[in-house]
């Protein structure tokens with residue numbers, strides 16, 4: 001089966017395959033994003049970039065959990081100006097890089113986008129869903145009217161496609177997504193981490209310096225799948241599934257639930273070169289099922305599934 005069978009279009013961005021590196025897992029160095037593309041990812045999302053440099057929280061910022069991990073890195077990043085200088089190295093290459101952006105209000109989001117927009121990259125992902133940094137993330141992303149302001153102000157400052165990364169920590173998932181789509185979002189990424197609070201038994205204290213963190217990895221996958229399934233019942237825009245993908249079966253679950261592509265985060269900590277394995281598995285699944293193009297099975301779980309066997 002030819003590799004063209006798994007080419008996808010997400011919100012106007014053409015990807016050679018449906019796998020993407022998720023935002024932030026490997027820090028803010030652009031080299032990690034480029035490495036993901038080199039080892040088979042169809043696209044890659046940068047660390048979330050804010051208007052000013054940020055150091056992030058003190059250690060510990062990461063603890064293991066059953067079937068995943070809890071992190072509270074505190075959005076460390078070099079700030080938009082320095083990051084725009086880093087982007088010079090990809091000028092003229094037309095790579096499927098998506099820049100993740102965060103901010104405290106619509107003005108700050110717009111400022112970051114204006115600073116970055118001349119760069120050669122494919123689109124933006126707005127991080128409106130970080131569960132452990134106050135003043136940004138879920139403090140905006142759980143409020144439909146604030147989400148609408150942010151998306152409108154970003155869209156007014158760029159021609160590039162804009163994705164909104166949603167939070168699983170609210171019962172207003174669909175309401176928030178509607179605000180984003182009605183305000184011009186080209187796609188939805190579902191989802192960011194689940195708000196968590198790990199405790200260290202030995203010290204009797206919170207295990208993370210910040211206390212609260214975000215749960216990622218296999219443990220969140222059923223929740224993320226539910227979010228994708230719910231969103232794809234209500235919206236026609238592209239949906240990118242994210243949360244606990246570590247093999248081709250996980251990826252296919254998201255596609256059947258309605259995602260056009262999937263992001264892989266935590267699993268790349270164990271094996272960065274995971275993207276090809278996932279693509280090979282998807283292709284042989286398609287062959288077994290007699291599926292000629294991946295698009296044919298996007299959302300199939302809503303329509304009676306696929307041919308067994």
Ligand SMILES: Cc1cc2nc3c(=O)[nH]c(=O)nc-3n(C[C@H](O)[C@H](O)[C@H](O)COP(=O)(O)O)c2cc1C
Nearest residue numbers: 022023024048071127192216217243244264265266
């Ligand atoms: C260490 C770490 C850092 C992260 N940093 C970001 C970030 O900067 N921006 C963002 O939108 N998501 C961030 N995330 C969330 C991931 O992009 C992803 O949404 C989440 O981990 C679920 O996917 P996974 O289970 O495949 O890791 C981070 C996750 C981890 C584990």
